[in-house]
Amino acid sequence: MSWSNIWQNVLRTFTRDDSASSSGTVREELMYHFRELVNEEVARGATFDAAWEHAEKQFGSLRHYENECHAMQLQRTFVWGLAVSAAALLFLVCAGWSRFEIGRQRLTDDLRSLKDELGALRREQDSLVTKTAQSVSEQIQPVESDFVGLVLDDEQQPLRDTTVLVTLKTWPYGQYHSKDFAATTDSEGRFLLSKLVPASGQYAIELAVVKDGFAFHSYFHLKQTPEEKLEPITLRLEPASHVTLVVRDDNDVPIRDVKVVPRARESQNGDIHRIDLLGSELVGRMTDAEGRVQFGCFLTGDTVEISVQLPGGDWDLHSFEVSQDDFVIDLASTAVAVN
Amino acid sequence: MSLDKSRNAMPQGSLDMLILRTLQLGSKHGYAIARHLHVASESFFQVEEGSLYPALHRLEQRGLVSSEWGPSEANRKAKYYTLTSAGKKALKEQTSAWYEMQQAITRIMNFQPAEM
DSSP states (O other): OOHHHHHHHHHHHHHHHTSOOOOOHHHHHHHHHHHHHHHHHHHOOOHHHHHHHHHHHOOHHHHHHHHHHHHHHHHHHHHHHHOOOOOHHHHHHHHHHHHHHHHEEEEEEEEEEHHHHHHHHHHHHHHHHHTTTHHHHHHSSOOOEEEEEEEEESSSSSSOEEEEEEEEOOEEEOOOOEEEEEEETTTTEEEEEEEEEOSOOOOOEEEEETTTOOOOOOEEEEOTTTTOOOOOOEEHHHHBBEEEEEEETSSSOOOOEEEEEEEEEEETTSSSOOHOOOOHHOOOOOTTTTSEEEEEEOOOOOEEEEEETTSOOEEEEEEOOOOOEEEEEEOSSSSEOOO | OOOGGGGGOOOTTOOOHHHHHHHHHEEHEEEEEEEHHHTTTTOOOOGGGGGGGHHHHHHHHHTSEEEEEEETSSEEEEEEEEEEEHHHHHHHHHHHHHHHHHHHHHHHHHHOOOOO
């Protein structure tokens, strides 16, 4: 057995990794991500070269990050080697660098191979596009679809005049866009946002349903696959508990005109419901002359987040659990009490 | 809310916590983790996606995540990461520390010196 073989065997012994993050698999893992970025851009209509360039910009240097992963592996090996012996450590470092150089060379070869493979794919795609240009042109006409839903109370009865706030988020050509919509439920508790759902591309829909006397409810949908359709949704609102907050200063004197805005609530089963700025404005309240403000949008047992703004002051975030017992929060200059 | 995109670097040390939080929602491969961070942050953070991998490997070495090769959505071979029980514990600790730091920063920003 040659010295080279001995070095390789020792190296394999020290760098053997049960979690499958050896040289080849690290490269394979990174290349999977890189290919997906290229495919994503090609699917958006970019040329292969533009897609490749975009992927390089978005991912960063493949070689750099592979080296970092390898360096981490080598570091672990280094520590293990110290425990064995100083001689083994020297052996390991030399072998590690050797393996590192081999891995780098393999990565270069793989990248070249991948570029050739994707170049052939591009030529094939170009040919297909030419043949079917007319039909593709017809198919890419965007046809948005409606977003519909039903809002019920806890007795399955429709809730009319409920405010439905929707934020649509899209990423055309990698750029983030968002747009807000609002609707009100009809006498049968139904709402309709016409032509809201994009025909293609990734999108996310955030929705908050707000009605005084009922705990507010939010919903999130992220389209992750091209085949995925947004089905009509049904939301059930539960009657809210009556919560009264009293805001006082250090001398226990009530403060009026304090703005109190609910931001989120976490129910006892762990569901988190949030409302954005527009929704907050709908359920926000001001304290009266006795420093009191009442809410009908939380459930008993909820852990809630509220924002509090003293007259002319900044916003403070508070969190507390809605319970039957009296609850007091002490702040640096203000006390907020729940009766 | 207006955001200055030139300042959208991820706060130092927060990437591990964000990865653990993402994996709390279910097993994912690196590409899916990157997409989730992109979507959930509303494209806020401007980071090279390759930087996820040293972090993932570091978390795996620390026993906070485990990995397994499996078929992707496009039926290709991808490496899926899963949060371990040690990872869940670490996420809880990091989340708690992050909230405390956030509150401390808020207190400092809101601090008003006493009037003379």
